[in-house]
Amino acid sequence: MKDKLTLSIEKDVIEFAHQFSKETNQSISSIVEKHLMDLKNVQDKEYEVSSRVKKLSGFFEDKDFPEDKKEMRRMFHEKSDN
Structure with missing residues (x-):
């Protein structure tokens, strides 16, 4: 289930997000969600030391x-x- 999230972000980062969103044909929401999911996945993994x-x-x-x-x-x- 999707829900809303309000963020306070520096103006230049917001401008970058809009530009990146247009260039990659992705919504800002999907970009943020994918990044957060990547962070979650990294945190969930147990790393084996060589x-x-x-x-x-x-x-x-x-x-x-x-x-x-x-x-x-x-x-x-x-x-x-x-």
């Missing part, structure tokens, strides 16, 4: 964070190869 990220998780916990990017990359690659 095994590589799990291996690197907490890697610098007991170490000083390296200043040099090359050194950091070397340490990460060394750790991820194990």
Whole structure:
């Protein structure tokens, strides 16, 4: 069931919404609804962390964070190869 929602939005955003609506041949309501549904779907999903990220998780916990990017990359690659 559809219902109404009143929003207070900056004028320039409203102007953009009207322009975007015309360009994409969509109503502003459908644009907002789709965006909110996307946000809801992202929030509802449980994300699985990749095994590589799990291996690197907490890697610098007991170490000083390296200043040099090359050194950091070397340490990460060394750790991820194990």
